[in-house]
Amino acid sequence: MKKPSIPKGTRDFSPVEVTRRSYIMDTIKASFANFGFQPIETPSFENSETLMGKYGEEGDRLIFKILNSGDFLRKVGDDLYTEKDSAKLTPKISEKALRYDLTVPFARYVVQHQNEITFPFKRYQMQPVWRADRPQKGRFREFYQCDADVVGSSSLWQEVELVQLYDTVFGKLKLEGVTIKMNNRKILSGIAEMIGAEDKLIDFTVALDKLDKIGEEKVKVEMREKGIAETAITKLQPLFSVTGTASEKLATLKSLLSTSEIGLQGISEMEFIVDAIETLELSAATLEIDVTLARGLNYYTGAIFEVAAPDGVAMGSIGGGGRYDDLTGIFGMKDMSGVGISFGLDRIYLVLEELNLFPETVTANSKVLFINFGEKEALYALQAIKLLRAAGINAELYPDATKMGKQMGYADKRDIPYVVLAGESEMVDGTYTLKNMKSGEQEQCGLERLQKVLK
């Protein structure tokens, strides 16, 4: 018989993995609540029209479409069918699609529930999203995003708080040395304006984004390929040498963009955030200005964030976010500014695993196994187990009265730290033999002592 399997890019999670994932999620969730965010959930699939066209052409390709129910092909006209044009045919046979991220569904939620929401609305959401991508390391077709967004306030204090939120979560996870990279769409616009390539903003930033990956020369090559003028590339030169501390970088940028109103506005926004964070101080993360950061440009209008794992860990970004002045505009609700960040749960897991940062105590294992000696003895054991469980101690009885070696082996393999032996002789004097599996020591004791040791 053929072995069953799961679709590529998806995963099963073992007990250890689920426990560790919940550890991360609980940490993030607690911090979200700690910062005043409230949870919502949205359906795993949306109407196609809600999602299509919101992530660019590339995004549309990566959205999982759901086939209509029923005899969906019968409703397709003969000419459309013979034409074999997938782009035209798709909307006719698929009217629903799996959620691609949490931001667009959130925008839809805000517009749809605008009369029930008190603004500014701070929401968090932790749910799986799906992308029809080709899997790679840390890249899956089903993965979790943990988002916190604020909608209905354009205050820069939100950006400041979100940086703090990142720092709080990574601090709690003991993940030291992450870098929060920050940029501003307005600075990118200012640069494009300055070099006279406003119409090529996206091409220009996508190329710039690859600087640390492919190097200065190749970035220039790509810019030329995209039709950016040589004079513009020359004007760009000082940008490749923006270095130093955050305030030094800002000073360089300021002189570079002195003629661009929008560029200067972006710089002052960044200054505000950097100054506030300098006063408030971060514990686990570093805030860094990175003018080459240009992800998610389809809707970001102000701050752009991306979180890089600590040095030495080969992993794509473990978080991202930014400000979008008009997110709900695509659903017809104007002038609603939003800003938010996202944690990539699956990648954070891989980083914590690589750095061995999961606490030992993160386990859902039983504390004690009661050996099964037979019917009367099992009942005697279950009476004690009932009390232990009521006291919050994870305890279990071996279900079958098999050979002791087998039962002990089970406890050993499951890494259960204690075993209780209660047979005929213990029953007679109402005691239990408690064995510490690690040291091998054992003692005969009463219920009270049992509970005290196992607590």
Add this chain to the structure above:
RNA sequence: GUGGUUGUAGCUCAGUUGGUUAGAGCGCCUGAUUGUGGUUCAGGAGGUCGUCGGUUCGAGACCGAUCUUCCACCCCA
């Protein structure tokens, strides 16, 4: 979507220019040991070599397709 890569026992992997009955380590099961796990010893089970097709007297090995793994690009958490 483009290019490359991987698949042999539950796991990690050997398997020579194509040649008899496909191996190892670990794990698993049984016993030595009927109230004591890990260690040791003895024995045992387990594979239509990812799948389908082709070349050949003969294929785990060669060819094609397909699925899967990982990687790069694109893009992204």
